[in-house]
Amino acid sequence: MTTETQARQAAGPDFGITPSQTIGPFFAYALTPRAYGGPELATEQVAGEGVEGERIRIEGHVYDGDGAVVIDAMIEIWQADARGRFNTSGNAGFSGFGRAEATAEGGFHFETIRPGAIEGPGGTMQAPHLSVSVFARGILVRLATRIYFEGEPGNAADPVLALVPAERRETLIAKRDENGVYRFDIRLQGEGETAFFAA
Amino acid sequence: MSLIYPRDSLKAHPLNATPAYGSTVKRAPSKPLILLPHTLSETTGPVFGHTGVAAGDSDLTRQHQGEPLGERIIVSGRVLDEDGRPVPHTLVEIWQANAGGRYVHVRDQHPAPLDPNFTGAGRALTDAEGRYRFVTIKPGAYPWRNHHNAWRPAHIHFSLFGPSFLSRVITQMYFPGDPLFKYDPIFQSVTDERARERLISRFDLGTTEPEWALGYTFDIVLRGRNATPVEEPHDH
Ligand SMILES: [Fe+2]
Numbered sequence: 001m002t003t004e005t006q007a008r009q010a011a012g013p014d015f016g017i018t019p020s021q022t023i024g025p026f027f028a029y030a031l032t033p034r035a036y037g038g039p040e041l042a043t044e045q046v047a048g049e050g051v052e053g054e055r056i057r058i059e060g061h062v063y064d065g066d067g068a069v070v071i072d073a074m075i076e077i078w079q080a081d082a083r084g085r086f087n088t089s090g091n092a093g094f095s096g097f098g099r100a101e102a103t104a105e106g107g108f109h110f111e112t113i114r115p116g117a118i119e120g121p122g123g124t125m126q127a128p129h130l131s132v133s134v135f136a137r138g139i140l141v142r143l144a145t146r147i148y149f150e151g152e153p154g155n156a157a158d159p160v161l162a163l164v165p166a167e168r169r170e171t172l173i174a175k176r177d178e179n180g181v182y183r184f185d186i187r188l189q190g191e192g193e194t195a196f197f198a199a
Numbered sequence: 200m201s202l203i204y205p206r207d208s209l210k211a212h213p214l215n216a217t218p219a220y221g222s223t224v225k226r227a228p229s230k231p232l233i234l235l236p237h238t239l240s241e242t243t244g245p246v247f248g249h250t251g252v253a254a255g256d257s258d259l260t261r262q263h264q265g266e267p268l269g270e271r272i273i274v275s276g277r278v279l280d281e282d283g284r285p286v287p288h289t290l291v292e293i294w295q296a297n298a299g300g301r302y303v304h305v306r307d308q309h310p311a312p313l314d315p316n317f318t319g320a321g322r323a324l325t326d327a328e329g330r331y332r333f334v335t336i337k338p339g340a341y342p343w344r345n346h347h348n349a350w351r352p353a354h355i356h357f358s359l360f361g362p363s364f365l366s367r368v369i370t371q372m373y374f375p376g377d378p379l380f381k382y383d384p385i386f387q388s389v390t391d392e393r394a395r396e397r398l399i400s401r402f403d404l405g406t407t408e409p410e411w412a413l414g415y416t417f418d419i420v421l422r423g424r425n426a427t428p429v430e431e432p433h434d435h
Contacts, residue, residue, distance in 0.1 A: 017281060018397050018419045019211045019389040021371040022220075024356060026304035030294030030320035031358065036303065038320060041251050041292070065225035072306075078244060078364050086243040097245035121236050131240045131364050138222030140213040140388050142369065144235065163233055188226045196228050197235035198209070199365055 020142065023135040025072045032074060032101035044100040046077065046112035048093030053082030053113030058147065058174060058182045061107035062134065065189030073102040073136035075186075077110055077147070079129075084116030114149065120159040127154030127161070134186055144199040147184050148173045168195045202423040204237055204365045208281060211397075213388035220384040221345050237365065244363040247290040249324065257323040259335040267317035269298025269336030271412040274372070274400065277329040278359065280423040285329025292358040293333060295319045300339030300353075309341050334412065340379060352379035352386060361421040372417045373399045
């Protein structure tokens, strides 16, 4: 008998993943608890001082299907370091993980470094990008998307961007404003709806 | 160990477009999701060591000067992958209402009292066998404005990472036999009955501590399956 069979028998007949449920409106005091004086697991500061790479700032808002600003969302990002590596132990001050609350006052932002390119399926190269999870009241299963960067020469050959219908690709590309800040708004529904992935 | 993430498993999840839960109506994407290949970006994820968890974070009854009001409970269980293997040293975050059904959150308007001895936020790392354990109080049911006379069944919110971006999940744990289940569109958003039952903890006399606290067991199964199951030798 395989260990897998043993494990499944031990777990009972109704084995399967635990379904997702909404984060609800009241998560902040636990997950993004700065205003409550609670300990933060992670913040919008993904890269500390001295971390190798070009420092970038990303700012955005989350909008619902009426174009109203969503004030109770949590955004998480996951990314490679400047050399395209994940979970590198030798890169002090860089976890690759960020968590931010989207608020009525300022939307959300992240301070990080521009990630390197990483390999993709079938010998392709993926352009620099951040993996994004969006959680909010009214979202029963986290929404997965990606942030790419305007002007990256690798975008044209990126194998994931290529899967997105051409007219929706722009929704995944952060645009640099006059202050050098990358703007990335997340539109949950309707006009300009962000391309979300089934991961 | 290298993991694969069968997409079929995702069928356990609710649809984001679940109109009975009113907040989804303007927040669920209207366009089809795009199938994302599982590249390095997806098969890796953050690792939280003990730096993310302080001693005492898993006992929600001892975060203030006094003890919170309510029914003291122990919520414990295992975090497993889809093969039933433990997910060791993974982060579990929880949050919940107090015994009166009130959250500490500034926007919670439910006219039930706050408890100065209860915040309702906790964290734990699973051990080498995937086990976690929290001491807390049983949260109260609370009203919400989804529809006339709408009440949420008592629940504890759970947030887990597991080994990668793909195993990340936020869910809610319920208590057995709650009469509000059939009226709750969030619980009912999980349309598969067996999947829905996986959201319900089990009363457990084995983890109940005499003269102290009732025990509830809640095992959580995250996405991820061994890419290369190993055949064990037969002994005959
Ligand atoms: Fe809740």
